[in-house]
Amino acid sequence: MSTFDRYVYRLLVALALATLATGTIVYHLVEHWSWINSYYFSVVTLSTVGYGDFVPTTPFGKLFTTFYIFVGVGIITTFITATMRRRSDKMQAKSEKKHGDSKQG
Secondary structure (H helix, E strand, O other): OOHHHHHHHHHHHHHHHHHHHHHHHHHHHHHOOOHHHHHHHHHHHHOOOOOOOOOOOOHHHHHHHHHHHHHHHHHHHHHHHHHHHHHHHHHHHHHHHHHHHHHHO
């Protein structure tokens, strides 16, 4: 994995964490939910599960949620895709190393 790929992956990790943190803080302050409920709603929203047990009731909370979904789902999806690709590349490199070693021996 190149240095640039590592940098991009670290950036995606930071963006994913920042997205979850932003949602948690906004819902806590705007909707007056507990920290755990705010975090829970952020995760459920960005994972597109949407149980419906919590619903923003303030105009700002509703407006924020629409933008949060548009931006956040893209960031989380890109992060998951990059994580899976990274894992696949590591497994493939390990497999090639193992098969390369067995061919030499």
